[in-house]
Every structure is written in C-alpha cells, then in structure tokens.
Amino acid sequence: MMNKSFNNLTIQLKKGDIxxxxxxxxxxNAANAELKTGGGVAGAIHRAGDPELERQTRPFAPISPGExxxxxxxxxxxxxxxxxxxxxxxxxxxxxxxxxxxxxNALKRAEEKNLKSVAFPAISTGAFGxxxxxxxxxxxxxxxxEAENFNSIxxxxxxxxxxxxxKIHEEVLSSxx
Numbered sequence: 540m541m542n543k544s545f546n547n548l549t550i551q552l553k554k555g556d557i558x559x560x561x562x563x564x565x566x567x568n569a570a571n572a573e574l575k576t577g578g579g580v581a582g583a584i585h586r587a588g589d590p591e592l593e594r595q596t597r598p599f600a601p602i603s604p605g606e607x608x609x610x611x612x613x614x615x616x617x618x619x620x621x622x623x624x625x626x627x628x629x630x631x632x633x634x635x636x637x638x639x640x641x642x643x644n645a646l647k648r649a650e651e652k653n654l655k656s657v658a659f660p661a662i663s664t665g666a667f668g669x670x671x672x673x674x675x676x677x678x679x680x681x682x683x684x685e686a687e688n689f690n691s692i693x694x695x696x697x698x699x700x701x702x703x704x705x706k707i708h709e710e711v712l713s714s715x716x
Contacts, residue, residue: 548686561616564654605640625663
C-alpha cells in the first residue's frame, strides 16, 4: 500500500477488492446509468448488496455521466455506497471534465454525510475504455484541487484490481508534487 498526503488529505493506493474495505465509510461504485448490476465493479458491488441495494438505487436512476448519488451499503461492511457514472471514453465528451465531475460529485456526496474516508475504483478504466494513466491523473488532480473544500474527508483510497493498475497509479501519484 502507498500513502501520499496533500495538505489535509491522504491518498492511498491498495490492490484488492472494492467490496472488502471495512475501514472506509463509503465505497464508490463505477455505476451504469440505470444503477443496476453489471460487470466489473458494479457487478461485484451489486452481487454483495442486492437485492436491497438495487431497491435503494432505483429511485435515483437514471443518472448522467459525471453524476453521483449515495445509498446505504446493505450486506457490505461500509456505511454507504456512492454510485458514480463515469464517461465512456471517446463517446461522452468532454471526457476529462465528466470524469473529474464524477470524482468531485462523489466527494460532495461523502461530505454531505460527514464521511471521513472513501474508497474509489479506477472509474471508467474498464469497459468504458478510459486510458488508465490519463484517468489516474484526472482523479488525483481533482482530489488535490477539491481537498481545500473538505470539512470531513480525511483520506481517500484507490482500490485497484491487479498489478498493472496499481503500478500505473503508483507512478502517476509519485510524480505529483
């Protein structure tokens, strides 16, 4: 695990499963527009939280790229799940702005609930095709830019699936001063 602090925010990197983060107040679902089960992160979170999680998300659907909503976290070790729709790379434009909005809005939902910690996956880098290195730069820069606005968030963890994703995020985070 890697930690790096920026002012009042610590960013952590960890390899693992987003559904197994018992020490974070919320996990972030790389959701689809309908907030239903799917592949990748959304599938894993819904397999753990359904059918109650789907019942909780239903009133919020559909959401647009960049939007985030928050629900409880049934059958998960966290208080909340923040569902965020990242952009499909090359389709949803401007993709960089929409990806930054996704992180920014997820953090706003966490702040509204006075959460101290949030675990993110690498949003939009799977089936949505966003290049991993570029997505990591957008994510980290958005967090750093938003940190001065935080009242409750103290640390954010990126839970990365696999060695390649971890290595790319580690290189990008190490390069930021």
